[in-house]
Structure formats: structure tokens, C-alpha cells
Amino acid sequence: MGGTVNVESLARWIRTFARDIAANQDLLTRLDSAIGDADHGVNMNRGFEAVVAALDKHRPSNIAVLLRDVVATTLLNTVGGAAGVLYATFFLRIAVAAGQERSLDDLAFAKALRAGLEEVAQRGKVAAGDKTMFDALAPAVEALEGALAGGAGLSAALRRATVAADAGRDATAPMLARKGRASYLGQRSIGHQDPGAASAALLIAAAATALGEASG
Amino acid sequence: MGGTVNVESLARWIRTFARDIAANQDLLTRLDSAIGDADHGVNMNRGFEAVVAALDKHRPSNIAVLLRDVVATTLLNTVGGAAGVLYATFFLRIAVAAGQERSLDDLAFAKALRAGLEEVAQRGKVAAGDKTMFDALAPAVEALEGALAGGAGLSAALRRATVAADAGRDATAPMLARKGRASYLGQRSIGHQDPGAASAALLIAAAATALGEASG
Amino acid sequence: MKKLINDPAGVVAEALRGMAAAHPGLRVDQQNKVIYRADAPVAGKVALVSGGGSGHEPLHGGFVGLGMLDAACAGEVFTSPVPDQILQATKAIDAGAGVLHIVKNYSGDVMNFEMAAEFAAESALEVRSVVIDDDVVGRRGVGLTVLVEKIAGAAAEQGRSLSEVADVARKVNAGGRSMGVALTSCTVPAVGRPTFELPETDMEIGIGIHGEPGRQRLPLAPAKQVAEYLLDPILADLDFTGGDGVIAFVNGMGGTPLIELYLMYHEVATILGKSGVRIARSLVGSYITSLEMAGCSVTVLRADDDLLKLWDAPVHTAALRWGR
Amino acid sequence: MKKLINDPAGVVAEALRGMAAAHPGLRVDQQNKVIYRADAPVAGKVALVSGGGSGHEPLHGGFVGLGMLDAACAGEVFTSPVPDQILQATKAIDAGAGVLHIVKNYSGDVMNFEMAAEFAAESALEVRSVVIDDDVVGRRGVGLTVLVEKIAGAAAEQGRSLSEVADVARKVNAGGRSMGVALTSCTVPAVGRPTFELPETDMEIGIGIHGEPGRQRLPLAPAKQVAEYLLDPILADLDFTGGDGVIAFVNGMGGTPLIELYLMYHEVATILGKSGVRIARSLVGSYITSLEMAGCSVTVLRADDDLLKLWDAPVHTAALRWGR
Numbered sequence A, B: 001m002g003g004t005v006n007v008e009s010l011a012r013w014i015r016t017f018a019r020d021i022a023a024n025q026d027l028l029t030r031l032d033s034a035i036g037d038a039d040h041g042v043n044m045n046r047g048f049e050a051v052v053a054a055l056d057k058h059r060p061s062n063i064a065v066l067l068r069d070v071v072a073t074t075l076l077n078t079v080g081g082a083a084g085v086l087y088a089t090f091f092l093r094i095a096v097a098a099g100q101e102r103s104l105d106d107l108a109f110a111k112a113l114r115a116g117l118e119e120v121a122q123r124g125k126v127a128a129g130d131k132t133m134f135d136a137l138a139p140a141v142e143a144l145e146g147a148l149a150g151g152a153g154l155s156a157a158l159r160r161a162t163v164a165a166d167a168g169r170d171a172t173a174p175m176l177a178r179k180g181r182a183s184y185l186g187q188r189s190i191g192h193q194d195p196g197a198a199s200a201a202l203l204i205a206a207a208a209t210a211l212g213e214a215s216g
Numbered sequence C, D: 001m002k003k004l005i006n007d008p009a010g011v012v013a014e015a016l017r018g019m020a021a022a023h024p025g026l027r028v029d030q031q032n033k034v035i036y037r038a039d040a041p042v043a044g045k046v047a048l049v050s051g052g053g054s055g056h057e058p059l060h061g062g063f064v065g066l067g068m069l070d071a072a073c074a075g076e077v078f079t080s081p082v083p084d085q086i087l088q089a090t091k092a093i094d095a096g097a098g099v100l101h102i103v104k105n106y107s108g109d110v111m112n113f114e115m116a117a118e119f120a121a122e123s124a125l126e127v128r129s130v131v132i133d134d135d136v137v138g139r140r141g142v143g144l145t146v147l148v149e150k151i152a153g154a155a156a157e158q159g160r161s162l163s164e165v166a167d168v169a170r171k172v173n174a175g176g177r178s179m180g181v182a183l184t185s186c187t188v189p190a191v192g193r194p195t196f197e198l199p200e201t202d203m204e205i206g207i208g209i210h211g212e213p214g215r216q217r218l219p220l221a222p223a224k225q226v227a228e229y230l231l232d233p234i235l236a237d238l239d240f241t242g243g244d245g246v247i248a249f250v251n252g253m254g255g256t257p258l259i260e261l262y263l264m265y266h267e268v269a270t271i272l273g274k275s276g277v278r279i280a281r282s283l284v285g286s287y288i289t290s291l292e293m294a295g296c297s298v299t300v301l302r303a304d305d306d307l308l309k310l311w312d313a314p315v316h317t318a319a320l321r322w323g324r
Ligand SMILES: Nc1ncnc2c1ncn2[C@@H]1O[C@H](COP(=O)(O)OP(=O)(O)O)[C@@H](O)[C@H]1O
Pocket: A032, A036, A037, A039, A040, A041, A043, A044, A080, A081, A082, A083, A084, A086, A123, A124, A125, A126, A131, A132, A133, A134, A179, A180, A181, A194, A195, A196, A197, D078, D079, D080, D107, D108, D109
């Protein structure tokens, strides 16, 4: 009866992420103060509070409706800034990949994340090492794919993705920023973790919590 | 050979006062910070630096030229603010009282100071207890007159005037200001010494130093 | 002290050089620190001089031009100009129709302008003076000064006589009230430290424009509450209902950004609306400042049809410009 | 945090209410946070939309009006507007002659305007975008944005076509360079503490307009030296000699008073003069700010006869007004 990832578990993912963003809002804003404009935590929290409010009102009938109409559209209209478009783009592309499905199996889910990642790269004109959210997301998607290909279950694969995302996030600290506001700092961006990478690592960790437990 | 106060000793008075203003510039400005606009020391010092520069260039032939053309005019054109006009007015009126004289005797000098004081009161529309320079000047002139009337020499009389000026200055602290910027503070002006009274007390002390010693 | 300056003693002179360079419509007498309309004296027109301490920019120099002032005398920072300056300006702009001195009510300004007027009378110049004292706390001249200069300037531009222009200025002064608040102090360049200390939690209510402390220190409050603190005494002092409405002016003290001034204007407009006061015109911006002080003042001026027409008349100055 | 605000989350909405109340010539869509010319869409005219994070006032809303923008989209403080807002504005002002998006070069702004333009294209609207990147340090869009909006706005008002107006905007962008300095940081209301810490002795050179730290931290220096720090890289980046001269723009960051800006303008004019750069026009004031940040930016724009005529053309907005 369908895959391991479904509308309910995806909604749980979003709610978990929203909770983690709220809990880490101040940290994210502090990171953005050091090399940006001190609004990443505020922006993300404003957006995900609105997403949760929307989730409370709607019962999305399929994945596309959930991730496009509820999540992506809300983010697009409430977050603003770079992260708003990029997170919205990410979820929008996953929604497109999911089509009218109510659930996805592990490999289809991984494929959808890959598609989302690539759309982010395209929208942001960003590559590995630019010191952005991409540097946390890309290794996470790769680890997920690798683990699933090696026969791991979704839960274990997402745990490995979380480790990879955290490592990717930490690896942004020594990088010289080439995209986003941090790039204006030149050499002075070195030594600071990228705020978008930090929120992206929270997103993967939330997936491990919400989707991993669901699939056992 | 005329009275005890002459062009030279008056010039010494002005130079002594200028030196004391420079030494107390910061104190005067601090007093004006508390209940005014933090410029009394700066204003007075700018003016008396210019007066000293003018004194260095000119050899005034009589008292009127010294106090009107060198002192009052320079003050009028360099100090600005309330104190600029009032000090200029004071010296201008003394100059008028002195006429073409090269020296004044003790009583004539006291009379000239009285005239200067009254002109200040008129220009400033000020009375005793308004918490201004008048509250240091008025008791000083009165003490001078009293001492001279009682038979004291100029030196002793100016020493008594200094004591009176200092007491008058100190007495401004508990007053509620009714004139000048301090008046805008209402009750909050209470407890602070008036900056103009402080500079006026310096003026009388300088007279005791410069004119008193000359007359023995 | 964090300022974009060179020698603290040279601030006023150097800023005047910048003004002269930036505004070909002005003529600046560096020696006397007077800013003139390039075309002054304007034949047949009553001439307007104002001036005061510097540090209130754009007041007064930014208001020199068609429809407003003919000359502005710049004193040292927060120190009134001296009689000689004012006399020079008075002589230079007199076109035979007389000269109006617009003076803010501070001992120093009043006495220096008074002496200048006495000297001018000795030179047989016809001078009238209007003293602005709109501040409800201390009857100082504050925000209303801008409106007086605009409105009296328009009256002069229309060709009204000296006594008529002076009457207009007095009518504006009689019908306007102001009140100010400071969130921070400011630093006189020559002094180098803030005039007063204001803790992070407090504000000063009832300030003037010289960085002097206010009448009352209160804990910081939301904008809505601050607007009440400012408007309550204004509305208690004068009846602003009826007539042709009011000109409402929210002014920044120099360090407060425009976004906050508009937010304050919203609060002010709301309170006036609730109090039955109709806003006919408005002005929002930093027009009479105290160096980099954060805070604002609110001015309300009772207007009639004549004042509104004069307000709407063309004005072409560095800081205020509209019409034709 | 010392600000004249109520709830930090409501700052933008409340300030927009104030703008609407203060300027009858504007129409404000509170829902979408868009400021419109009251008479938009203007028949036959290419329409101009800009927008960006709030906290830069008067940019952009203060530049809506005849001869400049048709609409401005206000984002949250320092956060770009969202595609839907921009799309709404684009649709509302399109008069059939096409719409120009004027976008400051920040990832967020660029991507949000890009998405809006994609959506607009789906609705068969003709949209061109010009990205402003005048900052010599990081190719961000800073001071020049004001000049682009003025000049392209005048071109549109003259009846030029969409591609001609876009070309004018691109020409301005190609010929202008800017550089900024911060003496203090600023505080995003929703954050409540300064974005960065700047000791009393230091300044940040090479800042943008979002309170972000600059490229370099240096000890405070006299204005003359600061002007060199700002102009040297500008003059090294582009040749400004010859032609019809330049438009020189000294802009305040929000917390710096006008007296210092004029003083800085004097230094800037002096250096340009020594470098053989002729100043044809100038602008001095706080037009693109970073909340209450103290500091300034300098913009130099190479002008030809066409650009100067467009610069001189009438403009009637809340913050920039001259002509006719
Ligand atoms: N071009 C880009 N591509 C990918 N990620 C980007 C890009 N620009 C910015 N980001 C990410 O967005 C984060 C900043 O988000 P946020 O602070 O919310 O937006 P803004 O920079 O507009 O204030 C950065 O830390 C970075 O990870």
C-alpha cells in the first residue's frame, strides 16, 4: 500500500522542522549577524510559523498539495530574502516530483530530494564550496542515496544523511563565501558557519526524526 | 596720575580671567551639560582666546578703547549664546562709564561695575534668584561697594567681593532656574550650580588677583 | 565621539563649504557664516533672516531660497550667532521693504538678535522681530520654526508688507505648539562627550533642540504611548478642533530613521483623529535636529485658509521644495 | 534597543500606514505592502517597480511618484519582498507599455524578482529587469539605486519604450560606482541587538546597506581621510574624467546628521576636483539608509547630456522633488 513517506509523515517533518527553527531562531540570527544581515532566524521562523498555521487549517489530499500549496507557497509569501525563495524552490520541486501521489517509496523520495537540491543550485547559481545551504544539503542527499543504494532502510539512511549534513554545515566555517551576503565580507567570511547551512542541517535532522521513526 | 585702576591693570584682569577660563573650560562645560547645552566653557574660551589675541596686537590708549573695542567687540563677535552678549554688555557699559579715562579711582571703578551689572540685568531681563551669572555678580558688586564705603582699600574690597561672588555662585545650586536654558528643566534644575555664575565668580576672583595686587 | 568630521572647531565652516558646493542657488559668506539666496536682495520683497546655533540642520540654511528665507546666520554648534553676523545679513538682504528677524526663544538667540536689531536701527534699517516659542514645556522655539519660516516666507514672496509678514509669523506662532522626546543624547563636537547620559531603558520627555535634558525622564515606551506623552500637553494647551484643520509635523531629531518617523506619524494622526482634530497638511522628516540625537518632536499648527494657501505656495530651498 | 516603535513585528506595516496618511499622492496596499502612485497605471507609460527590504527609507517608497517609480514593494526589515507582492505590483501598474523591475544586486532580491518576473511572463506581461550593482566592494546595489530610479523614471515619463528605459537604467548602472562607511552598527527591530559590534575607536569600510559588516575595519579617521578611503577605490574602478561631468551623491546611512554629510560633501568635492573630475550635479542627504546606522556612502555617476537632462527633469515624490 504505497511507499514509506506519505502526506502525514511529510507534514510531521515540516512541523518538526518548524519547531526546531523556533528553538534555534536566535542561533540562526546570530550566525547571520556575523556574516550577513541578522535576519535568517527571524525570517525562517516567520515563514514556518505561517506554514504550521496553514497546516492546522488544511488537510492536504496529496504530497503535491502539501508541499506546493501549503509549504512552498506559504514560504514564498512570508519568508522573503534569499532563504525564502530557496526553501520554497526546494519544496516546490519535491512536490513536482511527487505528482499526485499520497506516498513515495524510499528511492522515489531520495530522487525527489535530489531534484529539489538541483533546483536550489540552479535558482541560487550555487555550487559546492560557495558557503551556502547547498553545502549542507548536497552531502545529505548524497549520503541518503548512498545508504539506500547500499541497502539501508530510510531511517538509517536519514541518520547518515543527518551526519553528512552536520559535517557539511561545519565545513562551511573555514570557507570563503562566494554567494549571498557573506560574500561581501571577502576574507572576513572565513571562520564563521553559514546560517543557511545551519538551518538546512536542521531540516535533514528533522527528516530523520519525523520520517525515520515513521518508517522504523 | 589718576586712580588705582588703569588700562594696564585692567588688561591684566582680562588676561588673568582668560587664563582661568582656559583652566576651567571643562568644568564650565560640565556644569552647562547638567542644566544647559554643554557649551559654556567652549564658548567663553573661544571668546577670551580671541580677546587675548586682540590684546597682543593692540595697545589701547584708554579704558574705553580697551574694554569696548578690544574686549566687548571681540566677545560680541566670537562667543555667541547668552553669555557672549551678557559679558560683552557688561564690559561695554564699564567702558562707557570710564569714558576717555586712562585710570579710575576705586569708587569710580565700583560705580562702573554697578553700571555694567545693571545693564546685564536689563539685557537679560534677569533678577536675583533667577539662577544666572547675575547671582554671582550682584553680591560681588554689593560687597565691593560696601567694603569701599567702610574704608577698605581696593585690594581688600575685591577680596571680599570674591568671597561674595563665590557664595553667590554656590547659592545658585539649590535655586530653581527662571532664566536661560536651565529654566526649561523646571524642578530638575535644582541641585546644579549655574555655569554662568561659575564663570562670573572667576571674573571677580581674577579682578582680585590682577587689580588687587596692583593697588596693594 | 563618532563623527564624520575633521577638527571639531572647524565643523561649521567646513559644512558651510559643502553647502555652498552642493547648492548653486545659494551664496555663502564664509567669513560671516551667512547663507544667502543667490538672488538676494530680491527687489520689492520683505526680506527674512533667521539663524541660530548650528547642529540643527537643515534648519536654517536648508530653508534659504524662494518662498522661505533670504538669509540664515549660522552660529557655532548650539550657540546663537553673534550680532555682527546678523547685522551683516540684515544689511545685505534689505531691498527697501524691510527685514523680518525670525528668532527662536532662547536667551542667547533673543539677545543677539536684539542687539543686531538695535545696530540695524542705528543704520536706519527697518527691522521687525518675531520670537518663536512653541514648545509647551519651556516656551522655547522648536519645530514650529520650520512652519513659520515657510509660511512667512510665502507671505513675503507674495509681496505683503513687513508688518503683514510679521503678523503672519505671529499668527503661526500663536497657533502652533510642539513637544519633543529624546531617546539618546548628542555630542557637541567641541566637547567630545554626550551632553547627558541616558540609560538604555530611559527616554527624556520635553526636550528642546540643544541636546539639553528634558523636563522628565521616563522608561522607554511604545510609540503609541510616546505619541500620547507628546500630544496630550499640546492638545491641553490649545484648541485645535474646528477651523480649517491643522498642519501636523513629525520631526526627527537627527539620529532617528524615517521609518520610525512615519510610524510615529501614524500614531499622531490616529490620536488627532480621535481628538476631533482634522489634519489638513502634514510634514514628516528631519527638519530641525539636534545633531545625531535619536528622538522626535511633534508640532501641531492651527491653520486657516490663508495659512494653508501660504503653506501650499511654491518653495525652492535645499531642504523643502514644492510647487511651480 | 531604542526605537520609536510598538511591536517589532509590526514596524513595516505601521510605517506604511504613516506614509499613506502623510502622502495623499500615494496609494498604499497594506495587504501586499506595496506603495503606488495614486494615478498608476499611467496610460501609455512604461511602469517602474522597485522594492527591497525595509529599513532603507526613503528608498523605495519615498521615490514613488511622477518622474520616478510607479510602485515600490516593501519587504520586512532588510529582507527582500516576496514574489507575490512584486507580481501584484507589476500587474497593477502595467499600462500596456511594459514594466521595468529595478533590482538591487542581493541574492534574495534578485531571486524574488526573478520568480516574480517568471510568474508575470506566465500572465503575458512584458517585464524587463535591471540589476543594480554599483558597490565597488561587493557589487551590491547601493547608492546608485536612487539615481537609477530618478533617471530611468524620467525616461519613462518622457514616453520612451521599455527597452529604451531599460537601456537608460543599464547605462546609469554601468557608469556609477559607490562605497560606504559605517561608524556604528544598526539594530533590526525583530532582533533587538546591533547586527555587529563596533568599538568606539573603529569604523567599517566597504559596507552595504543591510547593517552587515564591511570589508575592512579601520581606526576612526578624519573626514578628509574617510573621503579618500571611499573615493580611491571608486576612482580606481572607472574613469570619471571628461564627458559632461558626474553626478556626485553623498548619502547618509540614517543616523548621521546633515551637517556631517555636507562636511563630507566638501571633502568629496575637493578630491574630485583634484582628480580632474567635474561635478555637474550633486545630491546630499539620507536617501538610502540602514535604519539608524551612522555613516555615509559616496556615489559617483558618469553623466552625459541625456542623463543630465533626465536628472533635471521634474520629479514629485515624497523624498525627492523638483521641477515644474
Ligand atoms: N545564491 C545562493 N544560493 C544558495 N544559498 C544562498 C544563496 N544566497 C544566500 N543563500 C543562503 O541563504 C542564507 C541567508 O538567508 P537569509 O538570511 O534568510 O536571507 P538574506 O541573505 O536575504 O538575508 C545564507 O546563509 C545562504 O546559506
